[in-house]
Amino acid sequence: MPEVVARLLRGKVDSAISGIFEKLREAGSSGAGALGIFVGVVKGEVAGKRVEKLVYTAYESLAQSRLEEIARSAATKYGLDAAYIYHATGELRPGDATVVIAAIAKSRKSALAAVGEMIERVKHEVPIFKLEVREDGEYWVVGDGERVPRLRPGT
Amino acid sequence: MLVRGYSVFQDLVGEKVIEVSEGSTVEDVLRLALGRAPEDLHVKPLVFVNDKPAGLKDALRDGDVLLVFPPFSGG
Numbered sequence: 456m457p458e459v460v461a462r463l464l465r466g467k468v469d470s471a472i473s474g475i476f477e478k479l480r481e482a483g484s485s486g487a488g489a490l491g492i493f494v495g496v497v498k499g500e501v502a503g504k505r506v507e508k509l510v511y512t513a514y515e516s517l518a519q520s521r522l523e524e525i526a527r528s529a530a531t532k533y534g535l536d537a538a539y540i541y542h543a544t545g546e547l548r549p550g551d552a553t554v555v556i557a558a559i560a561k562s563r564k565s566a567l568a569a570v571g572e573m574i575e576r577v578k579h580e581v582p583i584f585k586l587e588v589r590e591d592g593e594y595w596v597v598g599d600g601e602r603v604p605r606l607r608p609g610t
Numbered sequence: 611m612l613v614r615g616y617s618v619f620q621d622l623v624g625e626k627v628i629e630v631s632e633g634s635t636v637e638d639v640l641r642l643a644l645g646r647a648p649e650d651l652h653v654k655p656l657v658f659v660n661d662k663p664a665g666l667k668d669a670l671r672d673g674d675v676l677l678v679f680p681p682f683s684g685g
Contacts, residue, residue, distance in 0.1 A: 495685050511684075512616070512617075513684075514677065514679070516661070517658070517661055518684075542684060542685075553685065554684065554685050574685060577684050577685050578682065578683075578684055578685040579681075579682060580682065581682055581684045582679055582682055583682055583683065583684030583685075584616050584617040584679075584680070584682070584683055585617075585683040586617075595618045595621075595680070595683075596683045597617065597618060597653055597680045597681055597683055598680065598681030598682070598683060601653075603618050603652075603653060603680075605621060606621035606622070
């Protein structure tokens with residue numbers, strides 16, 4: 456059975472990465488040959504404006520169940536040894552990791568394809584929301600990157 | 611019934627309790643909560659009722675919880 460871990464985490468997700476490498480050592484001894492990994496990072500500048508922070512919120516019960524389904528589905532589809540999705544909530548600063556998605560597989564083809572599929576599904580299927588706080592105001596990030604000015608900044 | 615907005619809809623809707631009459635649909639309640647027709651919005655809402663995706667023509671009952679999301683923005 457593949458190891459499948461999918462979690463919303465308050466604050467940073469950096470610490471999740473060390474656990475993934477521990478699993479890689481174990482999986483490698485039984486035939487795994489590849490780790491594919493994606494890390495999303497808070498940008499320090501958008502549209503020429505300095506970003507102070509991102510604030511992530513989620514409809515947590517549904518978000519958690521969807522993250523689990525996405526990871527389980529990828530593990531089955533690509534025959535993975537392990538699938539991981541860790542997504543941050545709360546306030547994150549430029550340079551902070553927002554999401555870590557990883558797949559351990561026999562081949563690089565499977566690992567990379569699984570990671571690619573998981574990040575696209577996380578972006579489109581999981582009720583997670585992003586507020587971008589910038590030098591020129593606050594913006595809700597909607598869908599694939601549209602910015603909508605917040606109606607009541609600071610509330 | 612309870613209507614709760616997230617992201618841009620947190621600003622437009624917040625959290626409201628709306629009286630639902632017999633035969634009310636998702637669209638009817640959204641019009642009341644938003645103060646305008648859903649099709650007039652620049653950001654199209656994704657609506658969930660009791661944690662399940664719902665369509666504008668779906669019927670509602672008192673006690674239902676209606677969640678209004680924009681397109682998701684995780685990652």
